[in-house]
Amino acid sequence: MRRITLPAILILLAVFLNSLSAFAQLNREEPDALQNLSIDEHLGDYIPLDAKFAASNGDSVTIGDLLVEGKPILLNPLYYECPMLCGLVLDGTINVIEDLAWKPGKDFIVISISIDPQENAELARRTKQNYLSQMDSTTKSGWHFLTGNKSEIDKVVEAAGFRYKEIEETGEYAHSAAIILLSPNGKITRYLYGISYDEFDVRNALYESADGRIGSTIDKVVMYCYQYDPDSGSYVPMAFNIMKLGGLATLIFLGIFLGLLWLREKRKKNNLKI
Numbered sequence: 183m184r185r186i187t188l189p190a191i192l193i194l195l196a197v198f199l200n201s202l203s204a205f206a207q208l209n210r211e212e213p214d215a216l217q218n219l220s221i222d223e224h225l226g227d228y229i230p231l232d233a234k235f236a237a238s239n240g241d242s243v244t245i246g247d248l249l250v251e252g253k254p255i256l257l258n259p260l261y262y263e264c265p266m267l268c269g270l271v272l273d274g275t276i277n278v279i280e281d282l283a284w285k286p287g288k289d290f291i292v293i294s295i296s297i298d299p300q301e302n303a304e305l306a307r308r309t310k311q312n313y314l315s316q317m318d319s320t321t322k323s324g325w326h327f328l329t330g331n332k333s334e335i336d337k338v339v340e341a342a343g344f345r346y347k348e349i350e351e352t353g354e355y356a357h358s359a360a361i362i363l364l365s366p367n368g369k370i371t372r373y374l375y376g377i378s379y380d381e382f383d384v385r386n387a388l389y390e391s392a393d394g395r396i397g398s399t400i401d402k403v404v405m406y407c408y409q410y411d412p413d414s415g416s417y418v419p420m421a422f423n424i425m426k427l428g429g430l431a432t433l434i435f436l437g438i439f440l441g442l443l444w445l446r447e448k449r450k451k452n453n454l455k456i
Contacts, residue, residue, distance in 0.1 A: 219345045219346065219347060219356055219357060219358055220345065220358060221342075221343050221344055221345065221358050221360055221373060221375075222343035222345070223343055223370075223373050224341065224342060224343040224370050225370055225371065225372075225373075226369065226370065227341060227369070227370050228341065228367070228368045228369050228370070229245055229257070229338055229341050229342060229364060229368040229369075229370065230245065230337045230338060230341055231244060231245045231246030231249070231368050232244055232245070232246065233245050233330070233334045233337045233338050234330065234334050235295065235328035235329060235330035235334060236302070236303040236306070236328065236329050236330060237303065237306075237326060237327075237328060238303055238306040238307040238309075238310045238326070238327040238328075239303070239307065240303045240304075240307075243326075243328070245293070245338065245368065246368075248291060248293060248326050249291070249366060249367070249368065250291060250366070251366060252366055252392065253289065253290050253291050253366055253392070254290045254291070254363060254364060254365060254366055254371075254388050254391030254392040255290065255291045255292070255293055255363070255364035255365075255366070255368070255391070256275070256286075256290060256291070256292045256293070256361055256362075256363060256364075256384075256388070257293050257295070257342065257361065257362040257363070257364055258271065258272070258275060258292065258293065258294040258295070258361050258362075259294075259295050259297055259338075259339055259342070259344045259346075259357070259360075259362070260272065260294060260295070260296065260297065261296045261297050261298035261301060261355055262296055262298070262301050262305050262306060262308075262309040262327075263298070263301065263305070264354070264355070265354065267357070267359055267377070270359070270377040271359050271360075271361070271377050272294070272313055273377075274376070274377045274378040274379055275292070275361060275379065276313060276314075277378065277379075278378075278379040278380070278381055278384050279292075279321070281381040282381060282384065282385060282388075283385075284385070284388060285320060285321055285324070286320070286321045286324035286325045287320040287321055287322070287323045287324025287325070288320055288324065289388075290324070290388055290391075290392070291324050291325075291326070292324065292325040292326065293325075293326050293328065294325070294326065294327045294328065295328045295330070295335065295338060295339075296327075296328065296329045296330070296335070297335055297339060297344075297346050297355055297357065298329075298355060299329075299330065299331050299332040299335060301329045302329055303329055305329070306327040306328065306329050307327070309327055310322070310325070310327040341370075342362050342370060344357070344358070344360070344362070345357065345358070358375070359375065359376055359377050360373055360374060360375045360376070361373075361374050361379065361384075362374075363387045363388065363390070363391045364391060365391050365392070365393065366391075366392065371387070371390055371391040372387040372390060372391065374387060
């Protein structure tokens with residue numbers, strides 16, 4: 183067996199240290215393009231309703247033009263030529279919308295805004311057609327794909343706390359993955375993160391955003407029992423509210439039971455009198 187000499191050891195050590203230095207340098211440089219891109223939650227703030235964009239049909243619109251009384255908004259910042267992340271967010275949004283009992287155009291509005299000022303209405307139209315081709319006409323009319331200039335884009339995304347950064351080497355944009363829920367008048371009410379979304383979380387977020395003006399009585403009862411937990415990023419059961427509902431249900435049951443007993447005794451007395 184050949185012995186490893188001291189010069190060989192020194193050469194291997196030099197190669198190792200050089201590789202370690204390159205790796206460390208890479209770790210310092212790569213996050214520099216992606217740093218400070220987390221979302222700053224601006225709950226309670228308002229999206230600027232006067233921000234102007236081009237709709238996918240080429241019409242000039244403001245955010246305010248797209249709002250409908252009583253209908254919450256699902257805001258989706260992205261860009262249409264994104265090589266991966268935005269497509270995943272769109273897929274996740276479509277998947278959860280297909281699972282929801284509530285539908286865009288009927289119960290809520292979806293607004294997708296491109297963060298790339300180089301993208302135009304024709305690209306937005308093609309993207310909408312590509313993603314929504316299987317959707318019904320109501321959903322298509324309630325889902326808007328917008329493009330605009332940088333100043334108008336930044337007015338909206340800065341109000342929402344959504345950060346993005348252009349990567350000069352590739353022309354792509356680095357950004358987070360999230361959808362943002364707004365009230366019918368544009369107030370920011372909830373952020374849901376990631377590329378896939380739980381139907382129950384989105385339903386609760388829309389219900390909150392609409393201030394309880396959508397959904398059935400059963401939805402209202404179920405959602406009364408849950409509250410958003412920022413640590414887990416989802417809705418969790420509220421034990422106190424569940425106990426209150428349980429107590430109310432018990433009182434109702436006892437009331438019905440005692441009422442039936444009273445009617446039974448009353449009938450017995452009437453029969454004895456006869």
